[in-house]
Amino acid sequence: MYVYDDYDHAIIEDRVNQFRDQTNRYFDGKLSEEEFLPLRLQNGLYVQRMAPMLRVAVPYGMLASNQLRKLAEIARKYDKGYAHFSTRQNVQFNWPELADVPEILAELATVEMHAVQTSGNCIRNTTTDQFAGVCHGEIEDPRPYCEIIRQWSTFHPEFAFLPRKFKIAVNANTLSDRSATDVHDISLHLVKNDAGETGFRVVAGGGLGRTPIIGSTIREYLPAEDLLTYLDAIIRVYNQKGNRLNKYKARIKILVKALTPEVFAELVEEEWSHIKDSDSKLTPELIEKMKSYFTEPAYEALSDNNEAFEAKLAESKGFANWVKRNVAEHKKPGYAVATLAIKRPGHAPGDVTDLQLEKIADLADKYSFGEARTTHEQNIVLADVKKSDLYAIWEEAKEAGFATPNLGLLTDMICCPGGDYCALANAKSIPVADEIMRRFDDIDYLHDLGDIDLNISGCMNACGHHHVGNIGILGVDKKGEEFYQISLGGDSGKITDTAIGKILGPSFKRDEVVNVLDKILNIYVEHRQDDELFIDTFNRIGMSTFKERVYAKAN
Amino acid sequence: MPKLIKNRSVVEDDFVLIKEFNEGDAVPAGKIILPVQVYLDQRAELAGRDDVAVWLESDQPAELLKEIADEVAFLAVNFPKFADGRGYSYARLIRERFNYTGELRAIGDVLLDQLHFMARCGFDSFAVREDRDAEEALKAFEAFRYSYQGANDDPSPLFRKRLG
Numbered sequence: 155m156y157v158y159d160d161y162d163h164a165i166i167e168d169r170v171n172q173f174r175d176q177t178n179r180y181f182d183g184k185l186s187e188e189e190f191l192p193l194r195l196q197n198g199l200y201v202q203r204m205a206p207m208l209r210v211a212v213p214y215g216m217l218a219s220n221q222l223r224k225l226a227e228i229a230r231k232y233d234k235g236y237a238h239f240s241t242r243q244n245v246q247f248n249w250p251e252l253a254d255v256p257e258i259l260a261e262l263a264t265v266e267m268h269a270v271q272t273s274g275n276c277i278r279n280t281t282t283d284q285f286a287g288v289c290h291g292e293i294e295d296p297r298p299y300c301e302i303i304r305q306w307s308t309f310h311p312e313f314a315f316l317p318r319k320f321k322i323a324v325n326a327n328t329l330s331d332r333s334a335t336d337v338h339d340i341s342l343h344l345v346k347n348d349a350g351e352t353g354f355r356v357v358a359g360g361g362l363g364r365t366p367i368i369g370s371t372i373r374e375y376l377p378a379e380d381l382l383t384y385l386d387a388i389i390r391v392y393n394q395k396g397n398r399l400n401k402y403k404a405r406i407k408i409l410v411k412a413l414t415p416e417v418f419a420e421l422v423e424e425e426w427s428h429i430k431d432s433d434s435k436l437t438p439e440l441i442e443k444m445k446s447y448f449t450e451p452a453y454e455a456l457s458d459n460n461e462a463f464e465a466k467l468a469e470s471k472g473f474a475n476w477v478k479r480n481v482a483e484h485k486k487p488g489y490a491v492a493t494l495a496i497k498r499p500g501h502a503p504g505d506v507t508d509l510q511l512e513k514i515a516d517l518a519d520k521y522s523f524g525e526a527r528t529t530h531e532q533n534i535v536l537a538d539v540k541k542s543d544l545y546a547i548w549e550e551a552k553e554a555g556f557a558t559p560n561l562g563l564l565t566d567m568i569c570c571p572g573g574d575y576c577a578l579a580n581a582k583s584i585p586v587a588d589e590i591m592r593r594f595d596d597i598d599y600l601h602d603l604g605d606i607d608l609n610i611s612g613c614m615n616a617c618g619h620h621h622v623g624n625i626g627i628l629g630v631d632k633k634g635e636e637f638y639q640i641s642l643g644g645d646s647g648k649i650t651d652t653a654i655g656k657i658l659g660p661s662f663k664r665d666e667v668v669n670v671l672d673k674i675l676n677i678y679v680e681h682r683q684d685d686e687l688f689i690d691t692f693n694r695i696g697m698s699t700f701k702e703r704v705y706a707k708a709n
Numbered sequence: 710m711p712k713l714i715k716n717r718s719v720v721e722d723d724f725v726l727i728k729e730f731n732e733g734d735a736v737p738a739g740k741i742i743l744p745v746q747v748y749l750d751q752r753a754e755l756a757g758r759d760d761v762a763v764w765l766e767s768d769q770p771a772e773l774l775k776e777i778a779d780e781v782a783f784l785a786v787n788f789p790k791f792a793d794g795r796g797y798s799y800a801r802l803i804r805e806r807f808n809y810t811g812e813l814r815a816i817g818d819v820l821l822d823q824l825h826f827m828a829r830c831g832f833d834s835f836a837v838r839e840d841r842d843a844e845e846a847l848k849a850f851e852a853f854r855y856s857y858q859g860a861n862d863d864p865s866p867l868f869r870k871r872l873g
Contacts, residue, residue, distance in 0.1 A: 161855050161867055168853045175848075176822060184845075185822075192792055193822055275792070305857040305867070311829035312801055312860065315794025382858075382866075393798045394770075428806060433864045440868045 155216050155525060156301045156447045158266045165308070166263045169270060173197050174256035181253070196276055196314070198269030199255055207575070208247045208255060209272040210262060214282045214300040214324075215243035215528040215535075219515040222526060224265040226511035232258055237511065239496070239504040241568055241619060242321070243281050243528040244272055248575060270308055275316045277307035277389070282324045283332045284529040287448060288484050288491055288537045291329035293344040294352055298444035299381065300324050302436065306382050313389050317396035318404035320389065321361075333530050334622055334646040336360045336369045339406045340388060345375060353377045358388060358418065359410025362616035366654045367407040370415035372422060379436040380426075386434065387426035391418070451523040451538055456488025458541075466545045475601065476548050476559040490541050492522075494534040494556035495566065499591040502584040503569040504532035513554045521547055531568055533561065563600040564608055564675075565591050568619050572612030572629065573636070579612035581629025581636035586610055586667055593668045603675060606688045607646070622646035624689045625674065626655045627667065637661040640670060642700060643692050656697055659705055673704050712843040714824070714835040715812075717850055719843045722836060724762060724782075726816060736761075742785050742816070745773050756780050764816060771799040775807045783812035786832075791818040797830045804831035804861045824849035831861035 158166075173193075180190040194200075198209035210225070217225075225245055229237045232254050238246040250258060262268055271278055280303045287295040303322060307313070313320070325335040326344040335341040341357040354376045360369025376384050388406075395413075397403040410418045467474045482491040494514065497503045506514075514534055518526040521543050522536040529535055534556070539547060551557040560566045567590065570576065572583030587610055594600060609623030613630075620626030626641040640662065644655030662670055677700055682691045692700070713722035724740040730747045736755065745763040748755055755761050764785035765774055774784055784803060786796040796815065803809045814834040815827045824835055824846060837843040859866040 159871070161871070164854050165857070172852045184842075189791070189820060189822070275794075302868075308857050309826075309853065310858055311826040311856070312797040313794070314826050315792050315797070315823075390798050390801075394795055398768075398793060398795070432859065433869060434859045434866055436868075437872070439872050443868075443872065 155218060156213070156297075156444075162266070163263075166266075166268050166270075169197075169268065169309075170256065170259045170263050173259060177252070177256050192274050192315070194255075195274035196271055197255070197259065198272035199252070200273060201577075205249045206252050206255070208250050208258065208269060209240065210245045210247070210267060210269050211272045211279045212244050212267075212528050213304050214280055214286070214297055215284050216297070217518075217526045217528065218265075219518045219524045219526070221265045221267055222511050222515035222518065224261065224267070226508040226515070228258055228261060229508040229511065236505055236507045238502065238571070239506065239528050239532045239534070241504075241530055241532060241570075241617065242279060243284075243530065244279055245528070246571075248571075273319075275318050275320075276314050277310060277316075277320045277322065280304055280307070280322045280324060281333050281338075281530065283327055284527045284535045285332060285482065285491055285537065286326065287450075288486075288489075289327060289329075290483060290485055291327050292485075293326045293328065293346060295445070295448050296324040296326035296344055297448045298441065299342070299344070299378070301447065302381065302440070302444055303385070306385070306434075312386075313393060316389070316393055317398050318401060318406075320392075320406070322385075330647055331652070332647070334619060334652070336652040337362050337366065337619075337622060337646065338369065340385065341369055342381075347375050351377065354381065356384065356388075358422075359407040359415065360652075361405050361407040362619055362621050363405065364402055364614045364616075365405075365407065366616070366621040367411060368652050368654065369407070370410060372410075372415055372419035378441060379438070380430060381436060382434045383430050383432060384422070384426055386429060387422045390425055391421045395421075450486075453486050453489065453538070454540070456486075456540065456542075458487035460488060460541045463541045463544060470545075472559070473545060473548050475597065476557055477544065479559040479563065479601070480557070480561045481544060484538070488541055490539055490544060492536045492539050492544065492547055492551075493529070493561050494536065494551055495558045495561055496533055496556055497560070497566060497587075497591070498555055498558055499588060499595070502571065502574075503567055503587055510554060510556070513550075513556075517547065517550060531561075531566060533566070559597060560600055562605045562607075564594055564603055564606045565600060566608075567591075568607070568609040568623070570611050570617035572610075572618075576612060576617075578615055579629060580614075580631035581612050581638065581664075583610045583612040583618060583627075583629055586627060586629075586638065586664060589664075589668050590671065593672070603679070604685070604687055607644070609644070619646070620644070621654045622652065623655060624692070625671070630661055632661070636664055638664060638667050640667075640674075642674070642697060643689070645689055658697070659701055670704055674700060677703050711839055712837060713814075714837060714843055714846065715833070717847065719847070726764070726785075726836075740782070742814075745769065745777075748777065748781065749773065752777065762814075764814075765799065767793045767795045767799075771802045771807075774803060774809075778803065778807055778809045778811070783814060783834075784809065785814040785816045785836075788815060788817035788819060788823075791820050791823050793818075797826060800827070800830040800832050801861055821846040821849045825852050829856065829860040829862045 323338040343355040356373040357369035527535040569587040573579040610627040611618035611620040622644040641655035645653040710721040742762040762782040
């Protein structure tokens with residue numbers, strides 16, 4: 155994991171003091187509401203329906219156990235005892251007092267954390283695969299590049315006031331894409347060229363929101379050392395030419411589409427030709443130095459066959475189910491990647507209590523070299539556990555409520571905070587998630603259904619990524635009443651075939667949603683061939699079969 | 710007289726900003742900052758004056774300044790709203806692409822909390838909005854001891870310094 159040096163500490167300390175001064179000037183009336191707004195947003199501070207919401211950055215999802223404990227302490231001291239993991243791997247507090255925020259930031263700084271640029275029209279936290287560095291099929295560990303991007307983007311003086319927010323994701327895996335990479339403003343895919351050198355395929359102009367668009371490749375191969383100058387060139391073009399009159403047309407995806415990806419790429423290349431050899435060009439020494447922060451932990455030489463583990467698998471169906479769904483293969487023999495499922499009925503997806511945060515820290519210390527990771531699907535990963543420890547982890551996780559073996563299944567939903575918390579939402583999303591969780595609580599049925607991404611957003615801004623859910627649910631407002639539009643066929647898990655879902659038809663009242671979902675699942679079960687996944691059945695039989703049945707008049 | 714931050718101190722600004730210019734008007738005498746298009750339209754007559762500066766609106770391309778940068782008193786870039794960040798890229802192009810070394814002034818919605826970024830991008834004078842305390846705004850330049858990325862004020866990114 156990256157460790158701060160004196161420079162990093164100084165920069166974050168200076169930021170805390172700057173924000174303290176800004177907050178004081180706001181309270182003194184020297185900063186207007188409008189002027190304070192982008193300053194607090196760039197420190198992750200929203201003003202929501204109930205109270206301010208503070209979003210803390212978790213760079214590319216990495217958390218050390220002392221950071222988890224600090225988050226727990228903050229949840230207790232300044233919030234109502236819980237925190238929320240977002241779909242962009244960050245952590246949110248829903249109830250802090252504005253006047254306390256400088257102090258919270260100061261406390262976060264003591265454990266090398268901050269809220270820099272977690273909101274506002276600037277470059278946001280860079281996200282990546284939660285299995286980075288431990289999974290098969292990886293070109294290289296993407297995290298050194300994520301950290302290089304984090305530092306470059308932090309207080310980038312030219313890009314603090316972009317037309318709109320700007321999100322970058324990095325994927326290094328050739329087998330699957332766990333971070334919905336191609337629906338980001340820029341997505342970087344690590345690749346090797348014919349000479350075996352590392353570089354990036356650069357994709358620009360993806361995004362969700364009102365106009366979901368899959369990004370376009372603007373450069374097939376960018377040498378790794380040119381990473382920052384090329385990003386500078388892309389964003390410099392966007393900063394000058396992006397739409398600043400209409401915020402719904404301000405994302406880079408609209409610019410790339412309007413210019414065409416080819417023309418946009420030409421503009422970027424032209425700009426880049428002037429700056430590619432500047433001092434911002436990376437050096438092999440820097441890349442090596444950054445890689446040294448993400449070396450392998452002290453793995454033991456283990457056999458991949460662990461008899462005790464195999465015996466427990468045969469003995470306990472519950473354990474076997476959990477392993478099947480929530481444990482992934484690790485690149486090292488005898489190790490595994492365990493995901494703690496933190497979604498359960500009665501709790502908003504992504505919510506954890508202070509005690510749960512501390513429990514995660516304890517599990518990380520005991521079993522996974524003191525580190526944990528947050529995921530795009532709002533779960534927590536222990537990335538380096540021994541297979542021989544899995545049974546003990548399962549038992550402890552079960553006790554803490556983290557062991558629902560539903561990873562990737564219907565009830566492992568992505569869900570935004572929705573109308574219960576968010577001022578933008580048209581409709582509530584958490585109660586819908588809750589109803590779904592309660593209705594579909596038969597774990598054997600869920601396992602039988604297999605992998606289904608169900609994503610729920612409370613409005614067009616699509617924070618719940620409904621467009622790329624195999625089943626997407628979008629809250630809409632019809633004359634003051636909450637309705638829900640359902641889409642099918644979205645897919646974000648594939649490297650080259652990210653797909654945006656299509657709308658099933660007219661929207662439904664909230665109390666109809668669960669029944670409609672039930673019908674959709676029944677149609678799938680009737681039509682699937684062998685072990686076919688929901689998305690594959692849908693792609694084979696098409697929308698019409700679903701549409702006819704769901705909207706058939708009862709007779 | 711309005712206040713101006715120049716060379717990190719507050720001075721009186723004796724240039725008059727011509728915000729609007731109607732076609733057919735005579736260009737006033739004295740120290741003025743003209744809209745760049747007005748200057749370009751009357752370049753032949755104005756080129757000899759050393760008391761005429763020009764300003765660029767945020768929706769105009771920085772390229773308009775390229776040819777005339779060295780014949781005007783100085784260049785200014787307008788920030789119609791502080792959240793309109795185009796001027797930051799313009800400043801870098803003016804400095805780094807056009808190699809302009811004269812005074813580059815930020816005008817418009819110029820506020821304390823943006824000065825650090827403006828200075829890093831190449832602005833060296835700042836017409837702080839008149840209802841704000843320019844003296845207090847000076848502390849913006851002390852906000853950060855270090856920066857990660859290279860910019861106009863210091864092209865060398867922190868990673869190069871760390872590697873020694």
